[in-house]
Amino acid sequence: MKYRKEVLEYARQHDQAADILKIKRYHVPDAKTKSIPTEYVEEDAEEAAKGDGRRWEDDRLMAAIAKYGAKDADKKRDAFEMLFDEEKIDFIQALQMPGTSDAEEKAISASQRKKMTLAETRRSLPVYAFRDQFIEAVRDHQVLIIEGETGSGKTTQLPQYLYEAGFCANEKKIGCTQPRRVAAMSVASRVAEEMGVKLGIEVGYSIRFEDCTSEKTVIKYMTDGMLLREFLNEPDLAGYSVMMIDEAHERTLHTDILFGLVKDIARFRKDLKLLISSATLDAEKFSTFFDDAPIFRIPGRRFPVDIYYTKAPEADYLDAATVSVLQIHLTQPLPGDILEALIERTKYLGNKIKELIVLPIYANLPSDLQAKIFEPTPPNARKVVLATNIAETSVTIDGICYVIDPGFSKQNSFDARSGVEHLHVVTISKAAANQRAGRAGRTGPGKCFRLFTAWAYKHELEDQPVPEIQRTNLGNVVLMLKSLGIHDLVHFDFLDPPPQETLVIALEQLYALGALNHRGELTKLGRRMAEFPCDPCMSKMIIASEKYGCSEEIITIAAMLSCNAAVFYRPKAMVIHADAARKGFWVPGGDHLTLLNVYNRWKDTNYSTQWCMENFVQFRTMKKARDIRDQLEGLLERVEIEQKSNNDSVAIRKTITSGYFYNCSKLDNSGLYKTVKHKHTVHIHPNSSLFEETPRWLIYFELVFTSKEFMREVIEIESSWLTEVAPHYYKWKELEESNRKMPKQRGKAAAELSSL
Known part of the structure; x- marks a missing residue:
């Protein structure tokens, strides 16, 4: 009862403080000074508007305020009612992971x-x-x-x-x-x-x-x-x-x-x-x-770690993780930082608690922001690190005493039957779960809260993760091995051999791209493709630019596609302006040409940071694209391809089709897109410039699975281009038959509709 009164009083004080001060009490380290603040000072409004990194942080902070601020106090109390009514998540301590050091041994802070x-x-x-x-x-x-x-x-x-x-x-x-x-x-x-x-x-x-x-x-x-x-x-x-x-x-x-x-x-x-x-x-x-x-x-220096499981399965692990963080923060003594293995990049938590510092860590986070997780936590504060599985083994963070493990990770998998590669959220293995738990015992006795049951750990988790070689597309690796003179792939000395079906598909794709001949030997084209640190489709696209005289445009497109990061950002407070700016870059033909337009307009401003801010473009992504493009320029010289430019939309799209003809989809008579070879239903991504149009034929860069299978970065093509760039793969009669089956009133491009 005493505990309940203390927590309720704590909540009332924070409600009153929020009403009076209207202060953002969630603190992400200052990107400008690159340090964790020792004092909690509200940012100047003008300073907060500078820089895309700062704007990104402010956007997330505003999202937290909108949901849990003083204006929304009732909803806030409802959202965390279980904390204030002592209906917390019930964890059961099942076992203790033994350490190599005694619990009483004093760790180095x-x-x-x-x-x-x-x-x-x-x-x-x-x-x-x-x-x-x-x-x-x-x-x-x-x-x-x-x-x-x-x-x-x-x-x-x-x-x-x-x-x-x-x-x-x-x-x-x-x-x-x-x-x-x-x-x-x-x-x-x-x-x-x-x-x-x-x-x-x-x-x-x-x-x-x-x-x-x-x-x-x-x-x-x-x-x-x-x-x-x-x-x-x-x-x-x-x-x-x-x-x-x-x-x-x-x-x-x-x-x-x-x-x-x-x-x-x-x-x-x-x-x-x-x-x-x-x-x-x-x-x-x-x-x-x-x-x-x-x-x-x-032997490592590891302290004992108490393992806790939930009594029952959690319906929403994000909500459960949020509540668990607040539960630890309210009930566990300081010091002691929290490592949370979340799939999401960052999710701001809870009741604007002043002493809680939230830090994300994931692969695409800029290095200066990554460095903040290693800085000491200020006195009377607690640090929450929201991490992907990068924190399992690749990164060691001092001060972590509590680990919250939702039990999931993202994993690439390749479906050999459909030829589609997915990025799925999957359950982790027992080995990964034990690695995560071990993070809590680095600097002292720790606790690991697993957001799944002990029964699930014992019966649903595999002992070891499936090796990537047994669940992914092997096209790039097969090309590399062939380049090294290793032709007998079946008898290559694998630690765990890949499925033969996956190897066969990789060989078929490389043959279709022209990298291998009918005997499975590397061709001259294949040797040139192997020089590029890209997937085979992109390498073929770059080399095909020589034929169509547009190598400068193609390496720009390749660089933009290789960034693996968003080009545009969309602050919630300025959604209309951001969407308008994005649409201002759209050009007829599709997303690849839009990316080319963004880069060229940025280049015309002498690579201006201010221009990126004004147009809601991520400066870090653009800078990375410029660096990659410089590397590709050097590789063009290595394979003796002259840099040429013609700004011809058709030539550029034909070049892209030369590399990605395997990724072709067409509109069927039901109004849905299906991949040409495997008849797999796919959809244009809502962020695409072609989302509101229905071109008959599309080439996509990759498939992304979220609520359904989306094509990311698409361009419109003509079916005749397929037989021009890949006559060995597509037959003219089959394509003509497909055209007859298409809906008559749908599938016309914007250019065609305007001429009617």
Whole structure:
């Protein structure tokens, strides 16, 4: 009863304060100063309007106020009635995950760690005690399997130990792969700081479309995909003395391919040391694959973690996560930060509680905003980190004592029957759930609140995640392996072989694109396509631009498509203005031409930041597109394609069709779009410039599954173009028959309708 009165009084005080002050009490760290505020000061209105990043933050803050502000106090109380009526989410403590440290042992706090010198910090890591044994093991064995928990220091420290032990003699490098770009960049930055060198000189990183290394680089972090591309130029990895494949347990597509390649290299390059690093207990499987290689175990510093399950399944895990955060914040003592593994990028929570700092972390978040999650939490405050599964193993955040695990992650999957690739929300594995729980025990005894039942954990979750190689499109990888002279894909040394049906489809697609001949051998076109770090369809599109004389326009379109981020943003307070600005860029023909128009108009302003703000365009996305375009320009020279421009809409759309003819859909007599080959029902995305039109034939960039299957980035084409660019794939008679079956009163393009 006493607790209930205290919480009710707490709620009344915040209602009164909100009415009087009308202050936004949710605080996202200041993007301008790049620091977490120690004092909570309301932002100046004029300053808040500057910068697309600031506008994005303000938009989300305004959304929180609109839902939970003083004007909406009644709804706010209803939304969190369970908190105030003691009808909280009921968790059951099922077990305790044992730690390697006693609960009474005093952990190093984030503020104490901040005061430590870099040398002291390095010595405080669990891996430091095993430095000499590790160096000796590497000298004695060519292949070494390393098992070490996330946070033990293996990613940042082991390459430094090897460098200090002289493994970079004779101008050799130490390489370390990461499954994610974020990890490769952040780890390289940290190691450069610890070594006292400039990032990009002695220590660097390489990710797709960005190479931050030099001739002096001795420690190189890279994504696994970039190492795969290095095999094209250096099949024996002659420039490396040590290659460390980190986070091997994540079993990404490129990592699995690397296993087979480096295993083969080790047979004839006896001087190359291979380190396979894993954070989970599957090291024996890697050891068996690498001819019974020895396992080097590094104990982590982990405190006990209490595991809690819900009594019953939660109908809405987002609401359950929101309530759980507030429940922890109201009932658990400070300090102690919360890590919430949410699918959404960011969702602002609750009752505008002053002491709650909300920070997102996900792959496409700008690096300066990513860095904020590592800064110490101000006194008398609590930090909530809203993370994707990037926080499972790739990133270690000090100060986390509580983990809320909804039990989901996003996962790519390829349907071999329909030829469609989906991005689905799926349940995680037991191994992933245990990794998430372990995050709570890094700095002291912790608690993990799982938003699913103990029965679901035991009976519905798989033991291990399905390797990406068994659930994704293999077109890019098959092209890469063919380029390396590996023709017998069925007998390639896979750790877990992919389904043969998926391999056959990849070969069929590459044959249709002209990358392979009828014997499955790489063609001249295929060799040129392999030079581009893009999927095969985009590579073919870029090369086809040579024929149609529009290479400048095509690499611009390719760069815009490769950003994997929204070009436009849409603040809720200015929806009408944002939509009007977006429509102002639309041009006849479709979305690819709209993207080209956006880039060219931005270029005409000398790449102005102000122009982006005025037109609701994401400056960071445009800057990234410019960087990618510069890389593609250099690759055009490498494959001897002259840069030409003709601004011909038909030529540009024919070029796009040359690469993406496989992604073709047509309007049927029911008024729905169906893919031409597999008769799969698809829909134009509401954000498309062609959404309110119904062209008869479309080419789409990709399919995205949300409420239904949407085509993202579409252009209108003529059916005759398909037989022109892919006569081996489409037959004229079949297309003519399809045209006869189309509805007569629908499917006319805007240009046709205006001429009637």
